[in-house]
Amino acid sequence: MSTTPRPDPAALTPRNVSALLQDTTPWLSCDECFERMDTYAEALVHDPTYRDEAMAAHLRGCAACDEEAESLLQLLDRP
Amino acid sequence: MTAVSRDGQRSTTSVSAPPSDARGPVDWVAALTGGGPEQAAALRELHALMLRAAAHQVWRMRQALPDPSPSAVEVIVNQAADEAMTALLAKLHTFEGRSRFTTWAFKFAILQAATEVRRLQWQHREVELRDLDVPSSPRHEDPDLYAEGNDLAAAVAAAMRGVLTPYQRRIAIALLVDGVPIDVLADRLGTNRGALYKTLHDLRVRLRAELTANGYLAVHPATPPDPVPSHDTSRISPTPTAGTP
């Protein structure tokens, strides 16, 4: 058996804490995020300062949608 | 204005096609639904677009693949492109021309490919739905990560016990602590990404309210928020006002 002490199972890392306390308001669903993703990406490519608060909040709080939005942006940037 | 309008005058000649649609038809929706050789050509062009976006996505996530060999990647890309094309054609009537058609199309292939890579990544892994006080399995443990426990972390754990339901805690831990992808968890639980994200959103609102009431979060979060611990490089960061070093 390993002698490595087991961590306190309830202990949360700083990254866990950040993820748990992420402010995901204003509310936007994954479906709405998908619906907006194309116009959002084009707007950002056109103007890097473009802001959509609900999209930004969703992408901070949803790793899967965030990966897909980043990917679309990258694809549009390199036609 | 965009040149492609779902409800616009499709039969009239557009003055100009958007630059990125240069390879495809001026009016994709008309071409894809019109029949004849023009439809066949549009379908081929669309499939090429799907392949390109799916390949892009799989390439981005290739490190997550159990088998990243070129032949395995090709199979995934082709399958994702085919499925994305089916999904897109079923939604074609919803295209409103607010973006270029190609951009709209890309997102279907990206979603399909990313979902498939995450599914393959977890294909042979068990998904644990553990509560806060149940240790993760050894493969997830990294004792160094737990060395910097602080008051905020303890307060969050207490709030999880106090204001979240057992189901909310398990979803939060699976998604945000154990790193189970949301679509993988949705698949295992027989639900969907949207429903799990709603659960996540609701429990975050509860946690933030509790931590705010206890003085750990600012009532009006600063914009942009300050990072919690100074060494954490995560993009997500609440605004602690107490309990942090």
Ligand SMILES: [Zn+2]
């Ligand atoms: Zn999402």
